[in-house]
Amino acid sequence: MATNTVIIGAQWGDEGKGKIIDVLAAEADVVVRYQGGGNAGHTVEVGAKRFVLHHIPCGILRPRKMCVIGNGVVVDPIALVQEIRDLESRGVWSEGRLWVSDRAHVVFPYHRALDESLEGSCGRERRIGTTKRGIGPSYGDKAMRCGLRVADLLEPDFAALYGERIAEKNRILKARGAEPFDAEDLIEKAKKAATFLRPFVADTVSMLNEAVAAGRTILFEGAQGTLLDIDFGTYPFVTSSNATVGGACTGTGLAPRHIGRVVGVVKAYTTRVGEGPFPTELVDETGQALGREGNEFGATTGRPRRCGWFDAVAARYSRMVNGLDWLAVTKLDVLDSFETVRICVAYQSGTERYETMPASSRILAECRPVYEDWPGWRASTRGVARYQDLPQRARDYVERLCELTGAPLGMLSVGPGRDNTLRIGV
Numbered sequence: 001m002a003t004n005t006v007i008i009g010a011q012w013g014d015e016g017k018g019k020i021i022d023v024l025a026a027e028a029d030v031v032v033r034y035q036g037g038g039n040a041g042h043t044v045e046v047g048a049k050r051f052v053l054h055h056i057p058c059g060i061l062r063p064r065k066m067c068v069i070g071n072g073v074v075v076d077p078i079a080l081v082q083e084i085r086d087l088e089s090r091g092v093w094s095e096g097r098l099w100v101s102d103r104a105h106v107v108f109p110y111h112r113a114l115d116e117s118l119e120g121s122c123g124r125e126r127r128i129g130t131t132k133r134g135i136g137p138s139y140g141d142k143a144m145r146c147g148l149r150v151a152d153l154l155e156p157d158f159a160a161l162y163g164e165r166i167a168e169k170n171r172i173l174k175a176r177g178a179e180p181f182d183a184e185d186l187i188e189k190a191k192k193a194a195t196f197l198r199p200f201v202a203d204t205v206s207m208l209n210e211a212v213a214a215g216r217t218i219l220f221e222g223a224q225g226t227l228l229d230i231d232f233g234t235y236p237f238v239t240s241s242n243a244t245v246g247g248a249c250t251g252t253g254l255a256p257r258h259i260g261r262v263v264g265v266v267k268a269y270t271t272r273v274g275e276g277p278f279p280t281e282l283v284d285e286t287g288q289a290l291g292r293e294g295n296e297f298g299a300t301t302g303r304p305r306r307c308g309w310f311d312a313v314a315a316r317y318s319r320m321v322n323g324l325d326w327l328a329v330t331k332l333d334v335l336d337s338f339e340t341v342r343i344c345v346a347y348q349s350g351t352e353r354y355e356t357m358p359a360s361s362r363i364l365a366e367c368r369p370v371y372e373d374w375p376g377w378r379a380s381t382r383g384v385a386r387y388q389d390l391p392q393r394a395r396d397y398v399e400r401l402c403e404l405t406g407a408p409l410g411m412l413s414v415g416p417g418r419d420n421t422l423r424i425g426v
């Protein structure tokens with residue numbers, strides 16, 4: 001029987017969650033995003049078509065699936081309208097099956113401008129390397145209790161509420177030497193987006209709970225990754241939401257008892273975009289080769305991703321924090337041509353050995369990886385249809401990743417298409 005499943009990025013994001021969600025969405029009735037916002041870029045290849053989704057759950061690419069943008073997401077209404085229209089122009093219809101929580105917080109243009117100005121004004125060592133989508137400032141307003149929610153967009157006094165915020169943010173922007181906004185222009189654009197979005201707005205908390213009560217299956221679509229989580233990640237080099245399993249409850253209004261299983265997605269190696277410590281990073285020809293073979297560019301910003309070997313310390317920590325039931329390992333085929341593949345099993349800093357993630361990013365930045373070397377398989381795994389047909393060395397490598405992480409292998413992806421996902425006992 002299908003069970004309610006949370007999909008979690010178990011590294012620093014960009015693990016290939018879009019593809020795994022797309023496969024599992026076929027067995028679900030409802031797909032819900034619960035945190036993050038337009039910073040996410042979930043890529044799904046359907047035949048010859050390639051889709052990159054930022055706000056809208058990947059389930060939209062499966063006919064008849066209900067899709068929800070939960071209360072924990074921060075929604076940029078103008079970007080969302082564009083995303084809905086772009087999908088429509090490619091034959092994917094959202095009306096009647098996409099719902100946006102009335103409790104979700106809104107990302108406004110001043111959030112983006114503040115994100116940009118904060119990033120621009122700090123030195124290299126303090127810079128986060130954000131996606132500049134206004135995520136941090138919007139979640140900041142939520143925590144400061146001065147944010148506006150999707151429900152507010154539809155209130156008769158929205159223009160007054162928004163006008164007050166614009167005046168306040170303009171003062172901050174001016175003090176930072178950034179351009180202030182024209183209030184009337186912003187209000188007009190927001191109202192236009194709100195009119196478009198009105199039919200999509202709903203009390204998704206009740207809707208989701210009713211769906212569960214009616215026996216419908218929920219797929220929780222995580223964005224970013226465990227090491228970017230605001231509490232469990234490499235703070236302060238993190239995003240501003242809970243990308244870990246707890247976010248699935250706070251970001252939807254569904255209680256923990258409704259979660260049946262938690263699936264962690266890991267790449268067969270590691271990547272990170274933006275700043276912050278990354279113990280297995282390779283700044284040499286091997287790192288460049290991983291980037292080239294894996295086409296490692298951010299789906300939202302186009303920035304080249306930093307690349308390195310698989311970090312089992314980070315994956316083990318993700319397994320612990322999220323209670324992962326099994327792993328989906330992606331992009332194994334990217335390693336096909338390497339003579340040796342390495343797995344980081346611990347960190348070393350001076351005389352100290354770490355088997356789990358230290359809390360301090362300063363300490364993590366000083367950590368050096370302790371590696372285990374595995375012989376490469378040097379054969380193509382691209383498109384192999386059955387797990388047992390993979391080269392023995394490739395299987396040994398994947399099984400070792402899972403063993404060190406402490407979670408069994410459930411899925412393995414050996415190419416970008418829907419058909420390139422092998423299921424192993426799940």
Ligand code: IMP
Nearest residue numbers: 013014039040129130131238239273274
């Ligand atoms: P923000 O979420 O835009 O504030 O960015 C904070 C950090 O999270 C930066 O290092 C970003 O590169 C990273 N980040 C945010 N969203 C994603 C994502 O979807 N994939 C990978 N990294 C992300």
